[in-house]
Amino acid sequence: MSQQSASERKLNLSRSRALFQEAQQVMPGGVNSPVRAFRGVGGEPVFIERGEGAYLYDVDGNRYLDFVQSWGPMILGFGYPSVLEAVTEASKRGFTFGAPTQAETELARLVIESVPSVEMIRFVNSGTEATMSALRVARAYTGRSKIVKFTGCYHGHADMLLVQAGSGVATLGLPDSPGVPSETTANTLSVPYNDKEAIKQVFETYANEIAAVIVEPVAANMGLVLPVPGFLELLRELTAKHGALLIFDEVMTGFRVALGGMQERVQITPDLTCFGKIIGGGLPVGAYGGRREIMQVVAPLGPMYQAGTLSGNPLAMAAGIATLKELRKPGQYELLEQKSQLLGEGIARVLHDTNSDAQIVRIGAMFCLYFTREPVHNYADAKRASAERFASYFWEMLERGYYLPPSQFESCFLSLAQEEAHLQEMVQSIETVLRQQA
Ligand SMILES: *Cc1c(COP(=O)(O)O)cnc(C)c1O
Numbered sequence: 066m067s068q069q070s071a072s073e074r075k076l077n078l079s080r081s082r083a084l085f086q087e088a089q090q091v092m093p094g095g096v097n098s099p100v101r102a103f104r105g106v107g108g109e110p111v112f113i114e115r116g117e118g119a120y121l122y123d124v125d126g127n128r129y130l131d132f133v134q135s136w137g138p139m140i141l142g143f144g145y146p147s148v149l150e151a152v153t154e155a156s157k158r159g160f161t162f163g164a165p166t167q168a169e170t171e172l173a174r175l176v177i178e179s180v181p182s183v184e185m186i187r188f189v190n191s192g193t194e195a196t197m198s199a200l201r202v203a204r205a206y207t208g209r210s211k212i213v214k215f216t217g218c219y220h221g222h223a224d225m226l227l228v229q230a231g232s233g234v235a236t237l238g239l240p241d242s243p244g245v246p247s248e249t250t251a252n253t254l255s256v257p258y259n260d261k262e263a264i265k266q267v268f269e270t271y272a273n274e275i276a277a278v279i280v281e282p283v284a285a286n287m288g289l290v291l292p293v294p295g296f297l298e299l300l301r302e303l304t305a306k307h308g309a310l311l312i313f314d315e316v317m318t319g320f321r322v323a324l325g326g327m328q329e330r331v332q333i334t335p336d337l338t339c340f341g342k343i344i345g346g347g348l349p350v351g352a353y354g355g356r357r358e359i360m361q362v363v364a365p366l367g368p369m370y371q372a373g374t375l376s377g378n379p380l381a382m383a384a385g386i387a388t389l390k391e392l393r394k395p396g397q398y399e400l401l402e403q404k405s406q407l408l409g410e411g412i413a414r415v416l417h418d419t420n421s422d423a424q425i426v427r428i429g430a431m432f433c434l435y436f437t438r439e440p441v442h443n444y445a446d447a448k449r450a451s452a453e454r455f456a457s458y459f460w461e462m463l464e465r466g467y468y469l470p471p472s473q474f475e476s477c478f479l480s481l482a483q484e485e486a487h488l489q490e491m492v493q494s495i496e497t498v499l500r501q502q503a
Contacts, residue, residue, distance in 0.1 A: 151387035152380055176354065180354075184360065193223055194221070289431060458498055459471060
């Protein structure tokens with residue numbers, strides 16, 4: 066999508082434009098995380114002033130129904146009263162102490178009660194730290210070096226994981242990143258997602274060298290790719306058979322596709338799980354946890370070193386506790402599923418009626434539109450979807466007041482703050498946009 070058609074829009078984004086000019090003087094690309102720069106759709110980013118419930122308000126006074134939710138955390142919507150109160154109260158007691166607080170144990174218990182495979186947990190400050198540390202645990206525990214990941218899966222930006230990663234890297238089209246020495250990734254094996262033969266082959270070749278397989282149990286950083294039946298089961302079987310650990314990266318899917326994450330939906334018990342996003346309720350948090358016996362290698366109990374000045378931060382713990390308490394109330398995930406179904410069926414009907422070449426993929430409170438008729442099972446399939454069509458759809462939807470992820474390789478999120486009427490209106494807007502495109 067070109068800058069030109071972006072500038073033909075009726076939407077007034079003049080203040081966003083000005084702020085972006087300023088930001089570019091002092092920060093690379095004007096942003097602190099690449100995908101925010103809107104390069105995946107051409108044009109310039111919208112600067113946000115505030116969020117309220119299901120809505121975002123930009124600096125020019127435009128209002129959008131938000132489907133990005135800060136890339137996942139804001140599942141309750143903005144300014145949720147109990148979360149706001151918990152963070153406000155915690156902030157009065159002090160921002161950070163670097164000493165233990167009861168809130169850490171409380172959030173740990175809430176995660177452990179929700180996700181039975183997790184018996185012990187360590188809080189960190191981001192999803193990146195969570196996956197990086199979980200792999201260190203796996204290597205320490207098994208005494209092995211090699212790790213297996215899947216092409217197009219994103220596990221944060223740690224050097225060893227920046228191989229065939231999706232998300233921002235995919236959008237920018239970087240096959241890899243300069244600054245990552247090949248020695249660092251020499252022990253990272255990358256296999257196509259959903260490819261059962263390829264993963265069997267890897268285990269035949271490196272049987273006793275693999276410390277862990279790390280996987281997004283739903284791949285949500287190349288759009289939204291569901292695991293084919295038997296794929297996750299095969300990973301469980303092969304890792305168990307060969308003495309490797311299975312790590313589910315549920316930074317995005319945790320507390321989103323079910324209270325117990327994707328592992329609850331597929332009834333598979335990973336050895337370790339990574340969390341982030343929702344468990345911090347919008348403040349910076351990550352966590353990794355799993356079987357007690359494995360987590361016991363972590364210092365100071367065991368020899369594997371991992372630390373953090375702000376880890377277990379009181380404000381982040383308060384936001385996380387309040388958020389999970391809300392999500393643990395009966396019926397919340399049924400409600401999210403109802404919304405998802407309503408939207409999913411509405412969009413599917415529109416795609417059919419307009420004879421569109423797009424398809425919708427959805428699971429729990431997340432969904433994605435791919436502009437291709439071919440089924441999408443892996444990263445190569447995802448890249449075949451039309452980036453131009455996506456970009457045009459993105460800008461048309463923005464114009465109509467919908468803030469979608471500015472990249473076809475990102476998933477859209479539903480929240481408890483969105484109402485059925487919001488979603489019905491969205492379906493109508495999508496119909497209008499698709500008819501225009503046709
Ligand atoms: C967002 C994400 C990460 C990285 O988390 P950050 O907090 O951005 O470092 C890791 N894994 C998955 C699956 C993610 O979606």
